[in-house]
Amino acid sequence: MNDAIPILKIGSTLLVSIQVDLQDTTALRLQEDLAERITTTGARGVIIDISGLEIVDSFIGRMLATVAAISQVLDARTVVVGMRPAVAITLVELGLSLGGARTALDVDRGLALLESDDTPSAGATLLDAAKRRAQ
């Protein structure tokens, strides 16, 4: 079976670029592969580029939301990028949302969005302070 969607790793981010219209089986396979790759690579972010998709039905919409939820559980953020205007309008008319997935205009901005999240959290700052005191 060679219809799997490639998952590229860039730093701590996984990039999935969907360039063909998705079959349901391919979508499910992608969902499994992604969960697998997030755990093995410890990625902090997932960018799904759907600029090649002309049709997004309720199934794909739900798949995107599920992927976002799965990565959330595995401590990674999901950004859906490059949605076409027609697709956005269809999703709104269907009353679908992408759940916890965030959106950006293109891959560049998606990466920037993930980076801005990676600024040290309050917890990390506290940990650093504790370490310094220990020294």
Add this chain to the structure above:
Amino acid sequence: MSDASTGALSQVLTRHADEVRTAWLDAAAAELHGRSSRGELDREQTEIFEALVGGLADGGTTLRDAAFDQLRGILADVSAARARLGYTPRETAMAVFALKEGLYALVSDASVRTDITSLLRLVDDLGLYTFEAFAEAREAIITEQSEQLLELSTPVVKIWDGVVAVPLVGTLDSARTQVVMEKLLNTLVETGSEHAIIDITGVPAVDTQVAQHLFKTVVAARLMGAQCTISGIRPQIAQTIVSLGIEFGDIRTRASLADALLDALESGGRSAAEVTG
């Protein structure tokens, strides 16, 4: 007396052309109160008259016959032109019905031995046809104008690097929302903008339906990865929104377009001081 043959009718018309035309022209000119000059009317009537006589000579009995193709074409053109020039339906129809004045004169004329009843019926048909063409032209104008209005009233303007705005003017219905949404989303992609501002200063009233349309647009822009702000909410509108219990949720709303722009620039990483210099 049986119906006269179309050939005979055409002969009668040709023979009495002058008196029929004069009566027709007088009646039409009286009805139009000088909206068209006599010369113009005369030219128009010459065309119609010649096409009518020609059609009769070719054996046409009803307006639908192929012999009257040319006549129908002329009538349609004349009516469409009248519709565009803003003539009333009565004025348009009377220009043709006035021909009957000329024909009545023939009925009372003892020297005319032909029965022209069928001719009168034909003129009625012409009048109805004129009227249909007139209504059709009017419909076309209305459709054309409403399309233009839709296009005109929804510009999407780029007001800063990465910020586009849609100043909405007039009421929002689902057809307009669709146009606004499509234009806005396409502009977001074309300009690579991350901020969209929908300014509703020109929207006279916001009810639950209009709010629903605004929501859809904002949500669609978000799906594409852009921030969307609604600005230009006038005090009365704010009151209506609250009294109707419309929830704007986490959608950003600002009082003026300037506020929304400043907001967009600030969240783009630039401080207000930097922006305003």
